[in-house]
Amino acid sequence: MAAIPVGVALICMGVTARHQTLSLANEERKLVEAAYLHSKETELRHYVELARSTIERIADSPDASDDELRKKAIHIITRMKFGDDGYFFLYDQQGQLLVNPEQMAVANVDLCDPNSPSGQTQARLILDKAQSGGGLVRYEWHKPSSRILAPKLGYVLQVPGWNWVVGTGLYLDDVQETLARIDEHAKNNIAATQQRIYLIAALCMVSIAAAGVLLNLKDHRISSAKLRRLAQRVVHSQEEERARVARDLHDGVVQMLVSSKFLLETAQLQQPHVTAPDLAPPSSKALDQGLARLNDALLEIRRVSHGLRPALLDDLGLPAALTLLSEQMCESGDATIVQFEQCGEAHAIPNTHATALYRVAQEAVKNACTHANASAVLIRLQFDPRSVTLIVQDNGQGFDIHGVLTDGNRGIGLRNMRERIEALQGRFSISATKQGTGILATLPLHAEADDDAALPHSRFDSSYAPA
Known part of the structure; x- marks a missing residue:
């Protein structure tokens, strides 16, 4: 313009x-x-x-x-x-x-x-x-x-x-020749002047176009930085809200349910002892059923609370939280065996990094159990001096990566995992074959994500092949 x-x-x-x-x-x-x-x-x-x-x-x-x-x-x-x-x-x-x-x-x-x-x-x-x-x-x-x-x-x-x-x-023909030479010289000067003007015009338009491109790139970089900060704030707010809901459930609802359970158990002890269960009064049977359902509700609320924000992630760190995740998936009754292993000496990592890697592992394990029909899932956490790498490998049936990513109604979990990692200037890649799916996420530890830094390009390729 x-x-x-x-x-x-x-x-x-x-x-x-x-x-x-x-x-x-x-x-x-x-x-x-x-x-x-x-x-x-x-x-x-x-x-x-x-x-x-x-x-x-x-x-x-x-x-x-x-x-x-x-x-x-x-x-x-x-x-x-x-x-x-x-x-x-x-x-x-x-x-x-x-x-x-x-x-x-x-x-x-x-x-x-x-x-x-x-x-x-x-x-x-x-x-x-x-x-x-x-x-x-x-x-x-x-x-x-x-x-x-x-x-x-x-x-x-x-x-x-x-x-x-x-x-x-x-x-006077020599006069006409002299005037003709003057006219020719004037035409040559005009042509040379026009060429210079057109050259200047071309240089000006190229300069303006280059300046416009640079300005657009700068605006794009600023907009990307703002969007990245906004995404980080949204994720941070989401994690804070999850932590608040988990605390409210644990400190409020769970305590009330535990108190109700104690009262019901006390009432059960005060009932006359009946040696034959078939001869127990109806109130005793209803009390037993209520205690059983209350116990199930406590277990479900504790599971939901832990899923929202595991306390081990804040108290003992990422390895402990991933260990608990693998144990819970094995105890959930599914046929999938989830194993966790750690490579390298664990060291402190930022809370944002730990949360992002935990959410990636959580989503990957859920996908392997729900969609891939995998019988085994391996979670590997590798610590390096300047980075931490999470690898989630399953032996499921795999999927079409390109088809899932290009479908607007599918692949939301994959996009969320990618955005979480890349928002912290990390690298995310995924590969899928008929023998299984592998997910690799690497986050740098030498410096936290800079708000003004450009986001790296997302990579969904076969750089990490399943073992």
Whole structure:
């Protein structure tokens, strides 16, 4: 969104720069053309004045007759030359051409002859300009060197005394070539400027895009950190609530039930002793049934309380809690045998780590007994100097990991286990075959999970194969 307006702005700048550059190039072209023409006009005027002064000196000479002086002047003007194609022309007072093109020093000269159809218009322009006082005249004529029709700028003056018209001209095709080079140079400059603008635009958009990506990554990292802290708070609140409910059950409901059991047992002892059970009164039988059900309720409440938050986890640590978990699963009446073994010397671990590993073991054992139809489950807790690893291995029927994880209605327990471990910057992996399922969870102990650290990528792969 930020790159689009910047790109539009730079494109508008490029169009504006092109327009302004073309305007400046046109102004420069006009200035160059005016200056060039002014220099040509000055040059032509000097040439024509030089030729007229030459004719006047010859006319003022007293050494020959007037006809001889006229012939001499025509001969000298015919031989005068400047530049590659510069020559002079002469007309008398009747408008007749006096110079002979064949005798001129420039080859292929074609003069504006009033008597030829191709030169009548040009000759009339020259004569009219001279009779009006002289000056510049523009027309098109054949260039001697190339025989191409080219624009020509002429300058004519009238010679006093003989009333001749003398003049010369310059072809303006070199001016057009110079202006064409100026236009080409301007176009090249415009193209180079546009390329630089487009390059700057591309760099700006790439920079903006990179900045946007970095900003999004930063926002994502901050959001992930916030979500991780929120998840940890939810888990912590959940564990605290479970501990509170377990305490309330143990300290409140269980104590009341125990007290009721004591009262019922006292009442049972106060009943008259009957040797034959069949002859016992109905109240005695109801009392016996009530005591039995009350005892079952106490056992169930203690089981639920321990499942919510085992006291051994807080008092004696994770190994003791896992040992009790395996014993309870074996005593629950299921056909599954749950064993626990510890590798390495146990050392203190954070409470958050112990709770997460216990919940993973609890969920894994429950899944093995309920869904995998496993006959044996092994819980292994391995202590290392910088980490603690939990391995839960069963010999059940396995399952399709990819299918369970991609199904939105299944795999909630697996996702919860993964999120618990990864929230503490641990590694979680699971593998499943027809011979059983293995779960591996590793938590680092050198530093607790940092709220601002990025979560590691979850891994559900076959890195841990069942034994």
